[in-house]
Amino acid sequence: MWNTDFVFPSLLVLAVLLLFYFLRPRLPNRLNKAFLMLVISDIATILTDLLATEADNHYQSFSIPLLWLLNMLYFAAFIARSLAFFRLTIVLLKLDHTGYSGKKFLMYLVFLASEAIVLSSPLTGAVYTVDSTGYHRGPLYAVLAVNSFFFLMMGIYLLIRYRRHIRRSTFISALAYHAILIAGNAARILLPQYLVMNVFCLLAILVIFLAFENPDLYITDRGPAFNTRAFTDWLDDPLHRMDKRVLGFAIRNYNDERSMYGGTQMDQGLNLIIMYLVKQFPQFLLFYLRGGNFALAGADDTDWEEIRRAITERFGSPWQAEGADLYLSVTYVEISLSGRTDPADRIVNTLIYALDEAGESRDVEQTLMTEETLEEINQQIEVKRWLDKALENDAVEVFLQPIADSRTGQTVAAEALARIRDDDGKLIAPGLFVPVAEKNGSINILGEQVLHKVCAFIRTHSLEDAGFRWINVNLSPIQCMHSNLPGLFSSILKEYGVPAAQIHLEITEESMINYNKQEKQIEDLQGIGFQISLDDYGSGFSNLHQVKKFSFSNIKLDMSIVWDYMRDRDALLPALVQAFRQMGFSITAEGVETQEMAEAMTGIGCDYLQGYYFSKPLPMDEFAEKYMQ
Secondary structure: OOEOOOHHHHHHHHHHHHHHHHHOOOOOOHHHHHHHHHHHHHHHHHHHHHHHHHHHHOHHHOOHHHHHHHHHHHHHHHHHHHHHHHHHHHHHOOOOOOOOHHHHHHHHHHHHHHHHHHHOHHHHOOOEEEEOOEEEEOOOOOHHHHHHHHHHHHHHHHHHHOHHHOOHHHHHHHHHHHHHHHHHHHHHHHOOOEOOHHHHHHHHHHHHHHHHHOHHHOEOOOOOOEOHHHHHHHHOOHHHHOOEEEEEEEEOOHHHHHHHHOHHHHHHHHHHHHHHHHHHOOOOEEEEOOOOEEEEEEEOOOOHHHHHHHHHHHHOOOEEEOOEEEOOOEEEEEEEOOOOOOOHHHHHHHHHHHHHHHHHOOOOOEEEOOHHHHHHHHHHHHHHHHHHHHHHOOOOEEEEEEEEEOOOOOEEEEEEEEEEEOOOOOEEOHHHHHHHHHHHOOHHHHHHHHHHHHHHHHHHOOOOOOOOOEEEEEEOHHHHOOOOHHHHHHHHHHHHOOOHHHEEEEEEHHHHOOHHHHHHHHHHHHHHOOEEEEEEEOOOOOOHHHHHHOOOOEEEEOHHHHHHHHHOOOOHHHHHHHHHHHOOOEEEEOOOOOHHHHHHHHHOOOOEEOOOOOOOOEEHHHHHHHHOO
8 A cells, every 4th residue: 555645735736836837927948848848747747646556555446457557657657757857957958959969869768768668568567567466566667766867867967067057056956956856766765655756856846946947037026027037048049049039228328317217216117118018019028138228029020110119109208107207218229139149148248238338329219230230249248358357367467658759769758558468368459448447437447557567667667777757657537537546546656665756647638528626636646746648639629728727747649630740731730839838838749650750740849759660569578678778
């Protein structure tokens, strides 16, 4: 006689689990399908186990053919459940759509061989027999345990082998449900009269549900829309990309709007937007990608222009949140997924980056993400990663470019220029990583690291002995807004024992836009002993009135106006140089690449010359070897 006390609670818990599962939005991905098949196979196994057990316990009341059938159904379901657990592990490891065909063939071969032994038992008596005295185990009954342990061991082997392909939490959770199943198989062997295996399978399913299948893992807290994790997992299936397109749209100036309306009202507004989209476009998958960014995924041949028109028209009316009418506008980014083989996280990051850019733009209404724009955005994302890596590891390099005295031709100063490298060790152009640093605020850390390394260089190389007067260090407009900049720079100078006079700080015209904010900052820096140079003069909206108010020591002419003068030698630049000299400023010409340019800039009165004619920027050790012996 078998004890069935554990069976009914297991069925009840599974029923509640399924009810909760089907009442919540579900992402149509492989993991959901594998989980559903696992639950169905477990319910089938429990039901057939219960029916077969009751029939075997009261075999006198049932015909022998019916006993054969019920036991065969149970054993077949038992083996299928072992495969279902293994199949879910394969999906977790994302091996079901990769070059795993050989090992997958072996798995199904073992499964089919085991099922064949079970299904042949009415003829061979291999796994069980039934006669007038009831149910009896056959000589190959152990095939059930062997099959189950085989799939479990293979699952653990694959988890360990491919553990670096998945999150650490995924690895630990998967090992946990494998351990539970091993314990359940051991209990089944040690306690054959108790139907306890189903309880252990239920515990394993609960671990899977809580770790991977809980719908709340994929639903945003803003309403019934999927989140970024769900978007990534959905894109991870190549089948989902076939003939699909994503329409992303961003709330313009989301952060400003949130500050103006308040967090509570904007959260209510987001909920209203999501509810509208779910109701209006039920045929699409809706994702909320944080920061006022949304994405609709659907068939490529959809009339997406009509979708955009409908959304834009709805945003033409206010969203009536509690206590406020929200007047919002949107901009769009569209991407076709057909034929795309990019990793899912790259597509997600690219789309979010493009949406963030579009949301801050005042001009762009729609961006169609072509191969060129995708490549450009991917490059920006990579640059950000390389920048973060360099800053985190203090791996920002400083190159020095010489500045020559125009009268003697001797190198008397240098400009410090930041450099970072990619994963292959190649240098990244400053024009790529500096804008990224300014946008995400890491320019302050970048500037600090440059100043630290310049001070360390000055401490180990005597500028005076080498005939050098100073080294220029650039300040970005964002750095100039740092309230504690003078104090921070002063502490760095003291750390290395470097006099402030040996460092000139370069600020651009852009830094002078907020004159009132910068005046105190520059006065404090000059009070420490720094001299201030105006960099890239002529590249922006030059304001002579503001230039007069700042006590600059030097004005650097941008290479654009130097090159313009070489093409058309009018009287404007010479007059400007003479005016600056009369105001007490020294003048540096940038972008000097030929002897003719050097002579021309010297002729109009420039004091210093900088450019490839003298040298390209060099690493500090090469610069010291060449110029400071």
